[in-house]
Amino acid sequence: MTHKSLLANTIEGLRLALRAGNVSFEEACELQHQRFAEMAQSYGCVIRQIDEPWSRDLPFAGVGVAHKDIFEQDGYLPGLGRDRGSPDPAATLAAAPAALRASGMTQLGTLSMAEDACSATAYTRKLPVPLNPVDQTLAVGGSSSGSAVAVACGMVYASLGTDTAGSVRIPSMTCGVMGLKTTHALVDRTGMTIVCPSLDSIGVLARSSSDLRSVINILAPALPNGSERRLRVGHWDAFDAMGSGAGEIAELVRCCFAQYSDKEVQGVMPHFECASHHVQVMMSSEVASTQSERIRADLACEEVRQLGLTGRALPADFYRQSCLQRPGRLQMFLDEVFGDIDVLMLPLQLQPLPRTDQVYPGAEAFSVSASLSMHRMCGWINYLGLPALAMPIGRDCNGRSVSIQMVARPRHELSLLQVGELIQNDLYGPDGIVPCEFKQEE
């Protein structure tokens, strides 16, 4: 028997199989270990395997997960994409992975990430760059790159990442999985390395809406429930404004709008422009501060150094105004955009997913527009602090995944998952997105 035939694709499916005796607890644990080790070799997304004991009597006993290497572990400091981390007897497991462990989930390992969580791609200077399970010539997005790869190929049911300006949504988009960025400061960040204190949020990557819901209910148990009624969905067709109104991506995304959205929302562009300005100011200023010593000592990677140099150079008033305007900007956005809708759909990507040779540093065919297209639609949501869901909606003519994003009011993650579930059921069925590795076997 293989892990393919015994292990269900979703957490709920696994729990049902365990309860029904279709797979024994020991078999399920062994198969997940085996799967994790095999695929770690194939995809190069594992930084360190962890030999954590499996819980037996907790609600999520038998569910294997692995997380971005940005969280402190018991006795170990994270490597942050710089290296593989280092032992530290004083280190204790960070709050978010600890909450998952307390529910019975077992962490199988730590996963690769862009260096210091500051790049939209998976590229790192010193560690292996993970391969995209969808197509190995395609770039993997960052910075939670290993999380997206591990979920996409079926190594784990879910993975925690972090999102400063798209770092959960971008890798989810490139690997064709679902990625939920939570409301800013909703999930406890204790023990997580902070890159930009005003922007960083913990996120979850998984293959189904129900798995995202299982994890978010553990991390933030007091969220408002999704609605009994059909949620009101609006959309913002940003393609024309971004100069990419024609083409296959716009066509596919517009089909999704036509099917799931009730109305086009006007007046989003000014919010996008201002929030995009402020997030650049905040990110460069805060990276300059948190990475100050590494930049000074010339240890920082290119992305961190460039952000840090810009942050140091900015007039102080820029950062101050970005901070001061934030609550008013958020309130204005909520009043003007969410007056009569619950969920806003909008593009996540403006172009087809790029190949590695278009966006990794030093690449032969490096394309500024391909690189910009990966993250342009993301950061402004971090300035507003809102929850957002990356949702794959199909494939383009070259088999590359196409995704949209959805945004909701603060703390309305479950509304996003409710709409996400509708789309998932229509496109992939109730068992969610099928892992790429499994498809290759068929």
Add this chain to the structure above:
Amino acid sequence: MPSNSGSEIEQGFIDQKVDVKTYWNEVVVPRLADLQRLPTEHEAIRVEKALNRLRSGFMMCCQDTLMHTQTQTQASASEEFLQVLGVSS
């Protein structure tokens, strides 16, 4: 526009009365003096482009609302932001 930077050159740059080259030489170069490796020409050009772009953004996004925000502190704005989000700090 009120000055909060404590620097005439900074304010002049914001008001577009000081060009980016002067701002670079007078303000940015001293701020980067402690770096073990000074910016390459390519890096300097990228920073200058970012400065120009963010100055335009500042003019577009901040000028009309400065009067509403100048009495607030960053700490109180952060607290207010978390309140709008409905989360605790």
